[in-house]
Amino acid sequence: MKFTLAVLPGDGIGPDVVAEGINVLNRIGELYGHQFEFKHALIGGCSIDAHGVAITDETVAMAKKTHAVILGAVGGPKWDDPKAPTRPEDGLLRIRKDLQLFANLRPVKTYPQLLDSTPIKPDLLNGVDMLVIRELTGGLYFGKPKKRWDTPRGRKAVDTMAYSEKEIARVVTVGFEMARRRRQKLTSVDKANVLTTSRLWREIATEIGKNYPDVKLNHMLVDTCAMNLIRNPRDFDVIVTENTFGDILTDEAAVLAGSMGMLPSASLGGPKLAKGGTMEGKKLFGLYEPIHGSAPDIAGQNKANPLATILSMAMLMRYSLRLHKEADAVEKAVQSVLEAGHRTFDISKPGEPWVGTKEMGQTVREAIQKA
Ligand code: IPM
Ligand code: MG
Numbered sequence: 001m002k003f004t005l006a007v008l009p010g011d012g013i014g015p016d017v018v019a020e021g022i023n024v025l026n027r028i029g030e031l032y033g034h035q036f037e038f039k040h041a042l043i044g045g046c047s048i049d050a051h052g053v054a055i056t057d058e059t060v061a062m063a064k065k066t067h068a069v070i071l072g073a074v075g076g077p078k079w080d081d082p083k084a085p086t087r088p089e090d091g092l093l094r095i096r097k098d099l100q101l102f103a104n105l106r107p108v109k110t111y112p113q114l115l116d117s118t119p120i121k122p123d124l125l126n127g128v129d130m131l132v133i134r135e136l137t138g139g140l141y142f143g144k145p146k147k148r149w150d151t152p153r154g155r156k157a158v159d160t161m162a163y164s165e166k167e168i169a170r171v172v173t174v175g176f177e178m179a180r181r182r183r184q185k186l187t188s189v190d191k192a193n194v195l196t197t198s199r200l201w202r203e204i205a206t207e208i209g210k211n212y213p214d215v216k217l218n219h220m221l222v223d224t225c226a227m228n229l230i231r232n233p234r235d236f237d238v239i240v241t242e243n244t245f246g247d248i249l250t251d252e253a254a255v256l257a258g259s260m261g262m263l264p265s266a267s268l269g270g271p272k273l274a275k276g277g278t279m280e281g282k283k284l285f286g287l288y289e290p291i292h293g294s295a296p297d298i299a300g301q302n303k304a305n306p307l308a309t310i311l312s313m314a315m316l317m318r319y320s321l322r323l324h325k326e327a328d329a330v331e332k333a334v335q336s337v338l339e340a341g342h343r344t345f346d347i348s349k350p351g352e353p354w355v356g357t358k359e360m361g362q363t364v365r366e367a368i369q370k371a
Contacts, residue, residue: 010073074092105265328371
């Protein structure tokens with residue numbers, strides 16, 4: 001089969017890791033007889049430098065016409081001036097919003113081989129396997145008013161947390177659908193003791209839950225969730241939560257996996273899914289990126305861990321292309337290189353030898369076997 005993919009490597013280590021993701025897709029193409037056409041474009045700081053904006057209209061339009069989007073990372077000190085009219089992150093927020101990528105899937109699992117690269121006691125971590133679903137196009141990130149102004153008594157600023165029934169229902173539905181395919185446990189995370197949006201969220205989650213009698217729904221306050229993620233991470237199966245809570249909780253959850261360099265993500269949506277309804281059996285439009293940032297201090301040094309991006313390619317094949325065997329083959333290959341002891345810098349122990357981005361990419365490619 002033939003697929004067209006948009007490639008937005010972005011800044012910092014984005015290009016380093018995306019190159020390895022693409023190499024892996026090409027390897028899958030050879031083995032399984034698929035053809036991938038890659039359409040490259042700029043996003044983030046490099047786009048600001050070239051075009052004055054963090055993403056151009058043309059790039060958004062191009063991405064919309066592909067099967068899926070591959071993204072690296074955006075940002076860096078060069079574009080960090082708080083007074084700058086535009087920031088690299090604006091490109092990411094715009095593409096999420098314009099492509100209606102409302103459901104951000106961030107799976108967090110621990111690999112037995114990496115248990116001691118985390119600061120948490122290994123016996124708490126063995127067997128952690130959760131999926132955090134973060135609402136991605138609403139809430140505090142996008143609500144209006146959002147502005148800053150001067151008053152006689154000093155400066156003032158406002159951000160707005162707003163959610164509509166439709167926005168809540170569609171992402172919570174994705175939560176139930178995913179839980180149904182996993183261990184049938186959904187934790188809806190909110191701050192219903194304080195926030196009105198959270199009380200609406202909780203009400204809607206409970207209503208939708210009636211259609212999923214096979215899934216056990218429980219509600220958890222976000223502060224409690226932050227604590228339980230560390231205290232009892234194995235207890236979680238699927239978590240669904242609003243944008244800002246999801247942003248914070250997923251960085252926290254990343255610590256469980258040992259390194260941000262291990263965690264992939266999928267942002268699903270597109271016009272069809274955004275209207276609501278089930279995702280069952282559908283080829284979904286999505287954007288796939290590692291959850292880590294642009295790490296400018298190691299950019300271009302062949303030092304970044306490409307595994308999060310490579311695992312994101314597995315998610316791309318599974319959700320947007322419905323190439324399940326191929327996705328499994330990539331995940332198995334990653335598992336096997338870890339078992340064989342290959343480590344990039346971020347997951348190596350002090351004094352232990354480690355390999356570069358390219359070498360890790362190549363090792364994974366060589367480990368991919370056709371099932
Ligand atoms: C993330 C990042 C982004 C976010 C930034 C870069 C805008 O932290 O994807 O988690 O806050 O959503
Ligand atoms: Mg974040």
